[in-house]
Amino acid sequence: MFSEQDGRLPSATMPTPAQGMTRRHFLERAVALGIGGSAALAALNACATPGSAGASLTFWNLFGGGDGVRMEQMEDNFRKSRPDVQLEAVTLSWGAPYYTKLAMAAAGGRPPDVGVSHMTRVPLYAANNLLDSFDLDELAKVGITEDRFLPDIWKRAQYNGKLYAIPLDTHPFVMYYNVDICAKAGLLNADGTLKPLEGAEAVMDAFKRTRQITNYLGLAVDTQDVTPWRIFYSLYSQLGGEVLSADGRQLTIDNAKAIQALQFMSDLTQKEKVASSTLDYAGAVAAFGSGKAAFHWNGEWEVSTFLPQKNLKFNMVPLPKVFDLNRAQADSHAFIFPHQIQVDPAQRKAALEFIAFMLKDSLTWAQGGHIPAYLPITDSTEYKQLQPQSNYADAAAHAVVDPIAWFSGSASELETQAGSAFQSLLAGQFTPQQALDQFTGAINKLLKITPPF
Template identity: 30%
Template sequence: MMRNEMSRRRLLGLGVGLGTAATLALAGCGGDEEPSTASGNGGKEYTGPKVDLKLWNGFTGGDGDIFKKLVETFNAEHGNIAVAVTTYQWDDYYSKLPGAVSSGAGPDIAVMHMDQLATFAARGVITELDDVATALGLTEADFAPTVWAGGLYNDKRYGIPLDMHPLGFYYNKAVMQKAGLDPEKPPTTRDDYTAALTELKKSGVQGFWVSPFQFTGGMTFYSLLHQWGGTLFDADAAKATFNSDPAVEACTWLVDMIKQGHSPANVGQDADYLAFKAGKNAFNWNGIWQVNDLKKSPDMQWGVAPLPQIGSKPAAWANSHNFTIVKQRSANADKVAGAKVFINWLSQHSLDWAAGGQVPARKAVREDAGFAALAEVNALAPELEYAAFPPAAPGIGEVLLTFYSSFNEAALGKKSPKQALDDGVAKADKQLADNRKKYGN
């Protein structure tokens, strides 16, 4: 499970560079459109001839089974639309998609993370969806503003958001209780957190293991940087800013967790989470996707809550799955119309998707009593209002890798936090400049 989970997560916040050949080939996609007999633009309905649609996604875990069941339900309800699902590991998925589209073998619908939309939009892989939002009357008011804005690139909509998956705060109730802490009152502030770690240390427990890897230490630093009031990039994503004073303070706070003995040094990949499950630490900052894994351990006493506010304001790393429609060599208006109906239908049925460990993007679904019954997932819904999403800039994922690598050097003690972040920003600025040349922005 852990190897599978790691593979499917690797690109959950990362971008994949596409070759020049693929870029040039994709620029020629979207030829003459075949005549349409479909009615009901924008996903309201489809009354044309039967269409077979290909859908690609990267849901290889338990969420994949839930997703496939939803597609089966859709197919049963729509006799003239048949959606076939193909699932890849996320790291394979994003590398396969450009070549498949340029060769005419791509899908009709693709699920993408928010931070991938700008890259694939800039390279002409996916098509605009403003008409879907207009026809269905969807506005920012129907979603959290941060999620809705994340589907835009150059003021045009390319993604219809399905969900939000944030970092959450997991706490081991049994370990807390042994240290004399109230297991039903996890720390919510910096003072509470410091006090709890002190008590845990007295009981012989290193309460908060700091991973030097993106999963999960890098994402923890990403969250704390925003809590301290910093940003990774300037407003135009033209310059890196993750070596600002707030960023250095946030990174130093995390590195000090190791120096003060609240975390071992050189924590291995996922060792923080495995230690949490084994009762060797008390607190783990990890993704919402771990909720269903923890439910498989009925004897474990655990809880989940929004991240503690360590800095001056609440913030949490987050990403979002979006539906996109892929450009074709020869566009088929019937298929496009059918794809829009599917996207709208699944967005409306995202309560069922929430059971896979995702916060629904649609406000009406989050307010449904059925979502309230999903106690652990619902516990992280408040983070939607202050989620720190990646900027909508082409190629940004590659720059984020530099950010996470900088934190890795600081957490492993190879460089001071200031030096690691300064060096990372110097490299990131060059990457951002290269991206502007590559994508023409």
């Protein structure tokens, strides 16, 4: 996600309340973070409300659905293990509402003790002085050290040589497959696992063979939202392509590689018709869940949807290597310290102990599909026996995250613009070149905007 030896984002200074943090400053920061003015004002007013007195550890997150259930279970486990620490956990709406309030709380000097962030958001927040860095010595005291994480994910947690995030997981784009349909198509090994699918021809052939069995789809995939970006970025990265320069200021699209990736996407819905051009997210999940498609491309988090379905026999693997490299679009959830004007040593110590506990309890988190970042968990026998979740654990080492820029990251303008361009491609309204032209045109417009920070 981000390594800061080359200074990809300009440093920024943020006026603290002691320096006169005005409503105008708040709104300027809101623009820098892609937040609407009305939302920023609402968050500012919320942050100005006095908090309750007394010592307690506050934790903000954005987890709903199955993730929310598992996070609450982990929070309860912490409370049982540490009755001396009063944990107040707050769940806010996913996406812009969460990041709005988090940014305004940190800027206004009333942040939670611990927060959660997508790692793709960390560089921007660190650049705007909205995060406190972690003390490596203090982390080591609670068992959090570099050697207990994959090198790349630890590197992405840094900005300007300091650690600003503690990775909780990796959540990659993966492939689900219907065991019964794939067996009928002759795609399984003797042990019932999927035979390796490598190369565009082999992958497309598997989709075509299974479509003949389902009489509907070989691949169920969302073509309406941001999923088209995840497909493109995975395939384009498999060709070794990059979207932006290291400093996030120049478009570096390799046209030939981008067209190759987009042509494969177009073939899925137009030439070969193994996927539908009209399925939205819910429709794609439903099509796979009901046995109308043999394969499903999505984030691994939908494992929670499919496991309770008794009539569905499925398994999961990393996204196939359609082109040259093992790559799949991904992001990570991570724990952060929103910036505090004054740090209470006892509070900070409790916060570190809380984060350490959550990492060590992340086998619970893994049940929802996310790959734990803490290696003592992913290396454990218990995790390896967790099926089908552990079957795609290798995807964490091949994750490719969204390029770093002020308009990029999870739930960002980059993903929105890409989704719009590539939806039209999948719908047959654009050629690969037209889709690429719309995407690059939108990104070039964003690049011409001077980053407000």
